[in-house]
Amino acid sequence: AQSVSQHNHHVILSEAASLELGCNYSYGGTVNLFWYVQYPGQHLQLLLKYFSGDPLVKGIKGFEAEFIKSKFSFNLRKPSVQWSDTAEYFCAVNAQRSNYQLIWGAGTKLIIKP
Amino acid sequence: EAGVAQSPRYKIIEKRQSVAFWCNPISGHATLYWYQQILGQGPKLLIQFQNNGVVDDSQLPKDRFSAERLKGVDSTLKIQPAKLEDSAVYLCASSSGQAPYEQYFGPGTRLTVT
Numbered sequence: 155a156q157s158v159s160q161h162n163h164h165v166i167l168s169e170a171a172s173l174e175l176g177c178n179y180s181y182g183g184t185v186n187l188f189w190y191v192q193y194p195g196q197h198l199q200l201l202l203k204y205f206s207g208d209p210l211v212k213g214i215k216g217f218e219a220e221f222i223k224s225k226f227s228f229n230l231r232k233p234s235v236q237w238s239d240t241a242e243y244f245c246a247v248n249a250q251r252s253n254y255q256l257i258w259g260a261g262t263k264l265i266i267k268p
Numbered sequence: 269e270a271g272v273a274q275s276p277r278y279k280i281i282e283k284r285q286s287v288a289f290w291c292n293p294i295s296g297h298a299t300l301y302w303y304q305q306i307l308g309q310g311p312k313l314l315i316q317f318q319n320n321g322v323v324d325d326s327q328l329p330k331d332r333f334s335a336e337r338l339k340g341v342d343s344t345l346k347i348q349p350a351k352l353e354d355s356a357v358y359l360c361a362s363s364s365g366q367a368p369y370e371q372y373f374g375p376g377t378r379l380t381v382t
Contacts, residue, residue, distance in 0.1 A: 188368075196375075198311070200372065205368035246310075248369055254368075
């Protein structure tokens with residue numbers, strides 16, 4: 155069965171620290187990859203996506219993610235986090251053979267200390 | 269462009285009562301999804317519509333949950349009768365049906381069953 159693993163359920167960082175959130179997927183075929191963010195009290199927003207081309211994709215608010223096909227990974231990065239990045243981050247995958255339904259990771263709660 | 273609209277934002281009901289949620293997707297989006305999100309978890313797909321037809325309702329508890337999308341635009345999700353374990357956030361999302369089929373989410377309805 156397809157699955158998405160997010161390695162860290164909770165991450166606490168200080169402002170200006172660098173961030174990397176891990177995401178691995180289990181899916182034997184062509185996939186599209188997404189990171190969504192949910193700020194406190196707000197709805198899920200698309201942070202960035204990959205479906206073809208350059209495996210290093212840039213999203214909103216200075217986030218980027220790198221697709222490494224050989225490792226089935228799509229890690230999210232930000233060089234310097236801000237307090238406003240406190241949120242829950244979800245990695246998700248879809249594919250044609252499953253009607254492009256999103257398979258979700260369990261999420262990572264990120265807390266940035268001011 | 270306007271985002272996905274949902275109402276109500278909050279609902280408190282007693283067990284065995286019924287409740288209905290409404291969703292208006294982004295204009296022109298053919299695919300509509302209903303999810304259930306329990307605190308600390310990723311969203312769980314309940315039902316997927318393509319226009320006014322059901323693509324997948326395999327995870328919809330059909331003994332108590334029903335959903336419809338008349339005319340291929342707005343959708344309603346109903347629970348009757350509600351159970352305590354139905355307490356969750358109910359999310360609606362829509363997708364344009366073009367690669368990579370990313371989904372855009374509404375603010376959700378937080379349901380509390382007492």
